[in-house]
Amino acid sequence: MHSSDQEILQLIQSPLGKEMGFRKLIEKYQSRVYQVIRRMVLIHEDADDLTQSTFIKAFQHIGKFQGNSSLFTWLYRIATNETLTFLDKKKKRYFFSIDDHQEKMESYLDQSGSMDGDEIQKKLQKALLTLPEKQRLVFHMKYQDDLTYDAISEITGTSVGALKASYHHAVKKIEDFLKEE
Template sequence: MNPLDDASLLALIKNPVTREKGYRLLVTNYQKQVYGVIRKMVIIHEDADDITQNTFVKAFKHIDKFKGDASLFTWLYRIAVNESLNFLKKKKKHDFFTLENHEKRMASYLDTSPYIDGNDIQRLLQKILLKLPEKQRLVFNMKYFEDLSYDQIGEITQTSIGALKASYHHAVKKIEKEINGD
């Protein structure tokens, strides 16, 4: 099945007769991408799964507030990013984790989880990314892994393109430094 454009999805969702079908198609069209951005932020599969579900629940509850000034993709990503960042803040506060302990826990998960596949280089990159500040990690993930443009990332994060380019540049430099052992 080909993904529907935003206007068609919204028309289905806004019609009480086809609302449920519209929601199902919205999830089908965007779940993989939304899960991907969340997973790269929170690492742990079960957490990413829960946050993905929360993202779509929040989107469903607030679909009437969607203005259409951005794409549904951008709007969902914005919700997913905010949900991920809020989750990480709550997790650190609730578990009384220092940033270093949190990084070690996530790195350990990368080594032992059956949900993580990939070779040693990919695991190393993921571990290095855990050391980045959340905003830099988010921008790097969206630019490098998701191949989003700075315009798209700017819409999602509501950040200026200049600040995004700086975040990405700093992230790349820190990654290079870690890989080179400097």
């Protein structure tokens, strides 16, 4: 049985229960956080490392959690920021242009037996790689995670209007890509 966010927070705030509270937090949310990150980076090892970084950051900053959102929304925000920072650093470190990065990820999709899905799923993944990272993130949050624009706004700190525009542009680009394929 999973503990509620309130029970987890009470444990974490108790000096004797902090470690147990974090264990429960990880048990409850690790899989969902990993999936959020994996969709952005594709590569299991990177997603695994970023999931760990997300929970380390959460541990370091739990005192700043104000309870205005759910613990998952707060973790989602940390995971998103960690992932975007990672992707940005990776491109700079390897001097990837956007096209080189996209090509490398497409090659990974083609060669990877670890990715689930048939040809349609691969085509969708390739279409998603053509999107700028923030559009891809908004698309994942809205389409795949079925989050509301208000929830996405809370996570990303972006206005609902800008998110709707981003999602619309992402969908249009995906449709165009799939028509060309």
